[in-house]
Amino acid sequence: MRYSQYLLTTLKETPADAEIVSHQLMLRAGMIRKVAAGIYNYLPFGLRAVRKVEEIVRQEMEKAGALELLMPMVVPAELWQESQRWEQYGKELLRLKDRKDSDFCLGPTHEEVITDIVRGAVRSYRQLPLNLYQIQSKFRDEIRPRFGLMRGREFIMKDAYSFDLDEAGADAAYEKMFQAYRRIFERCGLKFRAVEADTGNIGGSSSHEFMVLAESGEDAIVSCSSCQYAANVEKAELIATAEATPEPAMDLQKVATPGMKSVEEVTTYLEVTPQRLVKTLVLQTDGGETVAVLLRGDRELNDIKLCRLLGCNEVTLASEEVVQQVTGAPSGFAGPVGLELRVLADHEVAAMADFIVGANAADSHYAGVNLQRDFTVEAFADLRLTVAGDPCPRCASPLESWRGIEVGHIFKLGTKYSEALGATVLDDQGKDRVLIMGCYGIGIGRTVASAIEQNHDENGIIFPLPIAPFQVLIAVVNPKDEAVLKASEDLYQSLQQAGVEVLLDDRDERPGSKFKDADLLGIPLRLTVGTRGLKEEAVELQRRKDGERTMLPLAGAAELLAEEVRQALAL
Amino acid sequence: MRYSQYLLTTLKETPADAEIVSHQLMLRAGMIRKVAAGIYNYLPFGLRAVRKVEEIVRQEMEKAGALELLMPMVVPAELWQESQRWEQYGKELLRLKDRKDSDFCLGPTHEEVITDIVRGAVRSYRQLPLNLYQIQSKFRDEIRPRFGLMRGREFIMKDAYSFDLDEAGADAAYEKMFQAYRRIFERCGLKFRAVEADTGNIGGSSSHEFMVLAESGEDAIVSCSSCQYAANVEKAELIATAEATPEPAMDLQKVATPGMKSVEEVTTYLEVTPQRLVKTLVLQTDGGETVAVLLRGDRELNDIKLCRLLGCNEVTLASEEVVQQVTGAPSGFAGPVGLELRVLADHEVAAMADFIVGANAADSHYAGVNLQRDFTVEAFADLRLTVAGDPCPRCASPLESWRGIEVGHIFKLGTKYSEALGATVLDDQGKDRVLIMGCYGIGIGRTVASAIEQNHDENGIIFPLPIAPFQVLIAVVNPKDEAVLKASEDLYQSLQQAGVEVLLDDRDERPGSKFKDADLLGIPLRLTVGTRGLKEEAVELQRRKDGERTMLPLAGAAELLAEEVRQALAL
Structure with missing residues (x-):
């Protein structure tokens, strides 16, 4: 290509509204151009990189025996109603009506459509195993689209769906995709890790994310310093230590903490480390329940673990008003002593004695607090975010932490969709069997962006050769x-x-x-x-x-x- | 590919809801599967044919110097408001709102988006000429989607847009695309014709359609038996003959035509040929005007020509109620004698004498009617559909007629969009110049369908080798x-x-x-x-x-x- 005949307008200045490096560089290098929030044109130079990734993905999918097809972007509501996601999926699902007032959505993922195809076209176990994929523009109406192609609304995705007769077949399909994904990101020239992950609103029993390592990554991941374990911190388990709760050494006493609300303020004021304090989070579920969660002062709540425990979709911090109502005090002074609320505690709290908590009264905390003697909890559970140094749940060696960008995600779906839509085949005994599914996604544009996030210097992009335009x-x-x-x-x-x-x-x-x-x-x-x-x-x-x-x-x-x-x- | 591992389910029976051969065969051969009206999955076997066409198109576009990019399917209203098509485009434009209640549409064509790209990225005449194309899924909310991929709502299209400094450059770009299109359809192994066509709601000064010849084609086209002229009948001009109006030989007389309404009924009853009758169509424009149009009894109205003459978008036959009101008679008996309405006539009527018309009274016609003596018309114009045997507008040799399927359409757009969106460049004198545009579309899926329409027998498809799966x-x-x-x-x-x-x-x-x-x-x-x-x-x-x-x-x-x-x- 002759530059003089090419459409490639570079920018000297960093665009003001681009926060991360890949977004800045993709704009400056004339790869993309914004049309609306989270919606971009792929200009010729950018599209070439996208096509490179697509071609690598396509080759590895074909090698793994997957068949390419193409589903529509505009999907009728009926299919989503069959899986009940029409009601369950939040506002990321852009719903629309056609000229005849029929309901449609823009497909954010295609489990329903593919399951509909397979229930129509596959009748016998002899047509299995089957893995079908497409490379297609999808739409998710993100509440806060940002970072260019990193979190766009219209984006190019490769999505594959496997169909098997039994669990062993489904596991084999999953493993095939796992290996194909490894090859894809290796061939793209990227440093990445495959980590255990949460299944979110796709559903299913287990999943892995493929994370391109980059400091600007939105996801925190941990990996074991000695074994193969790696997981998204959202997912990383912490095994309860077997330590017995120590005996109390101090009496319960109320201490004045005038205006001291945060863990840092309280512990600094009382001249103790944050590890001596148990913080009490008053939270509300999307189901309207209010609960209290106890964590050691220096720990963070893992809300995904909590949601799983409570069987809800979302928890948020209770409003000042609710806190006042349930604790009788302004927020910052909540504590479990005398609290009439469902109280859950992280495992770690069980190993603490003589700690500090809020006193449910303004400007007051309790010191010398002890479990059982001063209050009880409904249950101990794994509720906190894992951090570097925590023990590996497999081998107890210390975990290391990284930041990464999710570029691929594979799921064991089980029968969630095949059951809802009635996708069955006849087995060799002539009996109807519900298909077992897996689904496998790669964000194509995001892979390009994360390659740049991982490979650049102060002067610009450093493309890995296999995906260079x-x-x-x-x-x-x-x-x-x-x-x-x-x-x-x-x-x-x-x-x-x-x-x-x-x-x-x-x-x-x-x-x-x-x-x-x-x-x-x-x-x-x-x-x-x-x-x-x-x-x-x-x-x-x-x-x-x-x-x-x-x-x-x-x-x-x-x-x-x-x-x-x-x-x-x-x- | 091993058939035993392929997803390819053929059907023995012809699906009941498929009217034309290509639709039937594509369903039976497992190429496509319906998701909703006008919305299809491309199954693996079908997608392979689609990709073949895409690849031929891509190669010829690149050879012609066009650059590939990719625009979004979801387009913000603002751009369409700038061109005023947001208001002008009918219900085929599917309008929708995102979660923030902002207006968007699904792009049915991308003149606005591409013009926005070019006004941002191109500043100097030295960056010209420029031709940008994409292959993308588009959406048009057709009122009556039918015939499978022939008239779908979501469909794959190649759209290219050229930008030039002057008319000579724009003409050269158009000619380049014309030749590229010829090569594309030749390489696809199709029998086709390039014909002059109407520009419709894309706009511009002139256009050609590329028609795959097939008896089932929705479009009628004519071509000259001796020169190169070929056109869509909608567009085909008819030159007015220079014949003088003959002198009247008969007196005006009212004749009874009890219950005789159609041309056939009246002429059979009066024992004359339809060429002796002038039919009077009472029509209403989308602007609300009522007009009468006179045509020789055996001719059909070309409503596109009439709309151009009247400056309206649509004409429809007036309702029984309106006809009754303006003629004083039930429909079937309208005529120009004494009619208080704007009356337009096809050129051919000017060469007639002593003809028959409706008498504006139930069960009555006039015979021996003559122009000037019995009534006058506001204007004579070219208002009828061309048919085989009509004289070529270039060389007067008789025209032949064909049926065809429009698979490509190229337009000289002029400055319609560049002016509306302010897409200008500096010329070599440092002066701002409005860009001159062309646009060039190919229906990818429709090309596959029309290849089947043209190449099949009673047993199935006969794929031309270059696009065979x-x-x-x-x-x-x-x-x-x-x-x-x-x-x-x-x-x-x-x-x-x-x-x-x-x-x-x-x-x-x-x-x-x-x-x-x-x-x-x-x-x-x-x-x-x-x-x-x-x-x-x-x-x-x-x-x-x-x-x-x-x-x-x-x-x-x-x-x-x-x-x-x-x-x-x-x-």
Whole structure:
């Protein structure tokens, strides 16, 4: 591609409304352009990277025996009513009406549609196993779309769905997809981890997320320092320690804590560490119940674990008004002593004695508080967020923590959808069996964005070669020098004939400006063709990754680069 | 692909709700599956044909210098308000609201979005010419979606948009696309014609439709028997003949026509040919105006020509009530004599004398009617549909008529959108110039459907090789015979290695049922591997197109077919 004939407008300034690096760089490099909140155009340079990821995904899906099809974006309500998600799914499901006032939604995921296809087309166990996938634009009406392609509303997703006769088959399908996903992200050139994850509103019994490691990642993950265990912190279990509750050593006493509300304020004021305090969270479920949860002062609540325990979808901190009503005190002073509320506690609290809690009275806490003697709890459970240093639930070695971006998610769905929609087949005994499903997603645009999040420097993008929009950039230092232009054109032709994707920067621009754009665009290999080098029959090769420069003899340059590209793609 | 591992469920019966052949065959061959009215799943076998067309389109677009990008399906109202199409476009534009109650639509076409991209990214004439295209799912809320992919609501379209500095550039871009479209449909293996067409609600100064010729086509087209002229009948002009109006020979007289309303009834009753009658259509415009239009008895109104003349969007036949009110008679007896209404007449009427018209009284007509003497008209104009035998507007040779399916449509848009959205560039004098646009669409799914409409027989589809889901089908007559299975597997492997796309029918089914499916699926080349042939070291080749059978030596069969496929694709 000749730059002079390409639509590629770079920006020098960082756009004000782009918060994270990948978003900034994708805008600056002319990869995407905003149409509305969370809705983007993929401009030619950006679409090339997207297509690269799509092609890798497609190849690995086919290798794993999955069949490509294409479902519609506009889906009739009837199918979603059969699975009851029409009512259950929140406002992320964009519901709409057609000209005849019939209800439809924009598909955020396609379990219902695929299950409908399979119940229609598959009747016998002999047609199994089956894995069907598509690469398609989906829509989720996110309440706060942000970070460019990271959390968009309209986004390109690969979604696959497996159908098996029994659990063993379903497990094999899941494992196949797990391995295919590993290969996909390896082939994309990304550092990633597969972690155990929560199943959220897709449902099912277990799931793994594939996380591209990046400091800006929205997800916190932990992995074991010695075994293979890795999980999203939302999901990471903590095994209750077997420690017995210590005997009380102190008497219960009320202490004045005037205006001291936060854990930090109270413990600083009382000159103790936060580990000596038990904080009491007053929470409300989406079902309208109010509960109190006790955590050690330095810990954070894992609301997903709590929801699972309570069987609700959401918990939120109770309002000041509710806190006042149930504790008789302003918020900041809640405590379990004398509290007439359902009280749950994290396992860790069971190993504490002589601690501090709020006194359910303004400006007051209790010190020397002890379980059983001063109050009781309904249950102890695993309710806190895991942190680095916590013991691995498998081998008890200390966990390490990372930040990551979820680019893939695979689920063992079980029979949630096949049962609701009646997708059955006849087995070899002629008996109806409900199909066992799995579903497997990859965010295509998000994979590109997270590759940039993981691979960039202060000057711009550093594309992993397998997903780079072009593999080689030829910077023509002075296109008015005929020898330079001819050598550049020859290189361009030779590389293209060798199957290399080349962007020929033939623009009438200053060399400095071309080099700046080259750094911003992040094309892995740069050939600089200039008057001086040509005198020696040489061109300069610079790798975007390390900035390393080498002079190459002009004669063999194209062949050398073609070979380097071939090797990088063969990985 | 092994049939036993493929999702391909064929139907023996013709689905009741499929009216045209391509729709019936696509359902029976497991290519598509209905989700809702005008909304389909593309099943694996169908998607392969769709992808073939997409790839041919993509290659020809790139050859023509167009750049691929991808715009969203969900488009904010603001852009459509800028072009004023938000208000003008009818109910085919599916409007919706997001969770924040902002207005959006599902893009039925993307002039606004692309013009917004270009006004943001292109500032100088040096970035021109530019042609940007996408292949994307679009949505049009058709009032009567029908015929499967022929007139769907969600459908895959290639849309390209060109931007030029001046008319000469825009003409060159249009010509480039015209030639690219010819190559695309040639490469798809289709018989087609490019015809002059109306610009409809896209707008612009001129346009061509690409019509796949098929008897079931919804569009009637005419082409000249001697020159290059071809046009949609909606668009085909008729030059007024220079004939003078003949002198009256008869007196005006009222004749009784009891209960005779239609042209056929009246002329049969009065024992004259329909050419002796002038019919009077009482019509209402969408603007609320009522007009009368006069046509020779055997002619049909071209409502598009009439709308252009009247400056309205739609005309419909007036209701019985309105006819009664303006003519004083029931419908069937309207006529221009004494009619107090705006009266327009087709050119042809000007050459008539002593004709018959309705008398504006029940059961009565006038005979011996003559222009000027008995009534006057406001204007004569070209208002009728062209038919076979009419003179070519270019060379006056007789026109021939065809039926066709519109698969592509290209438009000279001019500045309609660039002016409305302010898309300008600086020219070489530093002056702002409004961009001149063209737009170019291809219905991808409809191309596949029309290929089937044009290429089928009573047994099923006859795919043109370049867009066939697979190029070769191997029918394994008896997979339980190990020699047969091995020979089939070897052929399958050899063909695949040679780059041929093969469907290996390894199912445990009767040969007759496999042959029936093979005919239905329409894969161009079929190899039949059976015990008898193998005894002679031979396999049978049958071409789907002509049913011709040849025995091939097993040894060279794969090579021979690979060569045939290569040659067919090289066209």
